Amino acid sequence: MENREIARVLWETADLMEIAAEDSFRIRSYRNGSTAVEGYPERIEDILRDPERKVTDIPGIGKGLAQVLHEIVARGSCERRDHLLEKFPPTALEFLKIQGLGPKSIALILEHYRISTMDELERLCREEKLRVLPRMGAKLEEKVLRSIAQYRQRTGRYLLSYAEGVARELTEMFLQVPGVESVTPAGSLRRGRETVGDLDLLVTGPNAAAVLEKFVAYPKVEEVLSRGENKASAKVGREGLQVDVRALTPESFGAAMQYFTGSKDHNVAVRTRAVKMGFKLSEYGLYRVADESKVAGDSEAGIYEALGLRWIAPELRENCGEIEAAEEGTLPELVELKHIRGDLHMHTTETDGRATLEEMAEAARARGYEYMAITDHSKALAMANGLDEKRVVAFAKQVREINRNGLGIRVFSGLECDILKDGALDLANDALAELDLVIGSVHSHMNLEADEMTDRLLRALECPHLRILGHPTGRILLHRDPFPFDFERIVAEAVRRGVWLEINASPERLDLNGAMIRTAKSKGARFTISTDAHHPQHLESMRYGVTTARRGWLGPADVTNTLPADRFAALLRNPS
Numbered sequence: 001m002e003n004r005e006i007a008r009v010l011w012e013t014a015d016l017m018e019i020a021a022e023d024s025f026r027i028r029s030y031r032n033g034s035t036a037v038e039g040y041p042e043r044i045e046d047i048l049r050d051p052e053r054k055v056t057d058i059p060g061i062g063k064g065l066a067q068v069l070h071e072i073v074a075r076g077s078c079e080r081r082d083h084l085l086e087k088f089p090p091t092a093l094e095f096l097k098i099q100g101l102g103p104k105s106i107a108l109i110l111e112h113y114r115i116s117t118m119d120e121l122e123r124l125c126r127e128e129k130l131r132v133l134p135r136m137g138a139k140l141e142e143k144v145l146r147s148i149a150q151y152r153q154r155t156g157r158y159l160l161s162y163a164e165g166v167a168r169e170l171t172e173m174f175l176q177v178p179g180v181e182s183v184t185p186a187g188s189l190r191r192g193r194e195t196v197g198d199l200d201l202l203v204t205g206p207n208a209a210a211v212l213e214k215f216v217a218y219p220k221v222e223e224v225l226s227r228g229e230n231k232a233s234a235k236v237g238r239e240g241l242q243v244d245v246r247a248l249t250p251e252s253f254g255a256a257m258q259y260f261t262g263s264k265d266h267n268v269a270v271r272t273r274a275v276k277m278g279f280k281l282s283e284y285g286l287y288r289v290a291d292e293s294k295v296a297g298d299s300e301a302g303i304y305e306a307l308g309l310r311w312i313a314p315e316l317r318e319n320c321g322e323i324e325a326a327e328e329g330t331l332p333e334l335v336e337l338k339h340i341r342g343d344l345h346m347h348t349t350e351t352d353g354r355a356t357l358e359e360m361a362e363a364a365r366a367r368g369y370e371y372m373a374i375t376d377h378s379k380a381l382a383m384a385n386g387l388d389e390k391r392v393v394a395f396a397k398q399v400r401e402i403n404r405n406g407l408g409i410r411v412f413s414g415l416e417c418d419i420l421k422d423g424a425l426d427l428a429n430d431a432l433a434e435l436d437l438v439i440g441s442v443h444s445h446m447n448l449e450a451d452e453m454t455d456r457l458l459r460a461l462e463c464p465h466l467r468i469l470g471h472p473t474g475r476i477l478l479h480r481d482p483f484p485f486d487f488e489r490i491v492a493e494a495v496r497r498g499v500w501l502e503i504n505a506s507p508e509r510l511d512l513n514g515a516m517i518r519t520a521k522s523k524g525a526r527f528t529i530s531t532d533a534h535h536p537q538h539l540e541s542m543r544y545g546v547t548t549a550r551r552g553w554l555g556p557a558d559v560t561n562t563l564p565a566d567r568f569a570a571l572l573r574n575p576s
């Protein structure tokens with residue numbers, strides 16, 4: 001069992017415990033355990049099997065949880081979870097994903113109505129049966145209905161990072177098959193979309209079709225959907241991600257890559273162009289209609305070239321002007337991971353991070369960064385033990401000393417300061433003035449009306465010390481939609497005040513998205529790409545942020561943390 005699967009079971013159990021209104025201390029220990037397991041660099045299952053190791057050596061795992069971990073690894077569940085699943089339908093966990101319904105209200109609903117599906121919950125709202133329960137009303141019914149509609153739209157999709165993990169696992173396995181030369185993900189994963197509907201894997205080599213046998217026999221395959229000579233589809237893992245595997249000959253590999261990378265809209269436009277030029281384009285190759293001769297097919301670039309186009313980076317293939325730009329030779333130079341010289345958003349044990357400043361610095365240095373900013377939370381996030389003014393001033397001083405002694409990386413003192421409900425920043429200006437860099441983020445009251453939210457953000461932008469707007473829309477992928485506000489107005493004001501927009505590289509956020517980034521860029525915005533790391537391992541998420549920036553057509557010059565340390569420091573002192 002992979003760590004993320006174990007972590008998920010623990011997290012779900014904690015959700016169920018919340019619905020059952022169990023002891024909050026105990027619930028917290030399950031959640032902490034889940035985070036600890038998920039971020040742990042080694043496989044928990046291996047540690048549990050090794051008689052010389054103890055899982056209790058892992059911070060966040062006590063004796064009680066160790067027992068639970070044994071159970072989960074042995075049979076995929078634990079006693080407590082089983083017990084709660086008898087008490088509540090498994091859909092109770094799904095109900096938790098509906099905005100407006102917390103564990104308490106779900107418990108209340110289940111106490112009064114015997115419902116076990118989303119459809120039934122929807123019907124309760126339509127029949128106005130929620131409003132008769134204590135502390136519920138017509139407004140809530142409306143909100144739940146809206147949220148159910150959104151839920152339906154997003155189910156069936158998976159985080160990019162999750163799909164990437166499955167792709168990596170399968171790729172490793174396929175590459176062990178003799179006669180297999182390469183395994184490449186296509187589809188939305190290759191385009192770097194933030195969520196993925198299904199995974200498309202393309203396999204080549206003299207004996208590529210041999211992977212299909214191996215694939216359908218893979219223990220994690222839950223259900224084989226189809227099996228042909230050159231293609232197989234199956235649901236993989238408990239989460240049921242569909243994976244399409246295709247075995248290809250080298251002569252048509254490029255054409256297949258082009259076809260199966262998509263997007264569909266991009267392909268339609270490319271194919272239309274091919275037809276106009278007297279060609280026929282398929283997943284097997286590009287053919288001249290006149291004599292049916294094959295013009296291109298073994299390489300993707302060859303196909304674009306024959307159509308009079310530069311090769312187009314997969315992230316741009318959404319039929320949003322990339323074909324015209326490829327024709328005119330005006331495709332942008334895109335930012336790459338190697339351009340990034342520092343990470344500007346991370347947390348430490350001072351608040352809700354899991355490593356110290358020194359440990360984060362070591363990890364950032366090991367990635368080859370020249371600089372980094374520590375940006376812990378401010379006091380409004382009391383649960384995270386956020387910093388007050390006094391701690392901020394002491395922290396800024398501590399960082400100045402650290403830089404004098406040197407950690408092998410330049411550290412900027414920062415803060416992720418809460419933007420309060422009325423738009424004021426959480427801490428007083430003279431404390432903020434001590435810091436090198438202030439990120440302003442919304443973490444609460446996300447359900448304001450759009451114009452209220454716009455006013456709130458406008459007021460936050462007035463703070464002269466604010467340098468970066470953190471995860472600007474607040475979305476949590478598959479979980480919480482972006483909060484509404486007048487984006488263009490906020491961008492214009494941010495540009496005017498020299499405030500940069502954060503592209504949050506955490507795979508659950510990827511906020512802003514490609515389209516918004518592109519809009520903002522067209523208004524003159526500048527950006528940062530940062531991981532919001534709460535653990536040294538999270539620094540690796542930078543690549544998702546870079547992919548997202550590329551989907552927004554950004555080049556290195558649009559992203560301030562591509563600058564060398566000295567120039568970046570100078571820019572901080574004089575941002576406009």
Ligand code: DGT
Pocket residue numbers: 186187188189193195196197198199200259260261262263264267268
């Ligand atoms: P997803 O899986 O929903 O995240 O998105 P994609 O883009 O991976 O879509 P998928 O898996 O259905 O198909 C992979 C690619 O194959 C898609 O981007 C374009 C190509 N493709 C699939 N079906 C069609 C089709 O009916 N027409 C065209 N033109 N292309 C298709």
Ligand code: CA
Pocket residue numbers: 187188189197198199200
């Ligand atoms: Ca796909």
Ligand code: CA
Pocket residue numbers: 187198199200244
């Ligand atoms: Ca597919």
Ligand code: ZN
Pocket residue numbers: 345346347416532
């Ligand atoms: Zn943060």
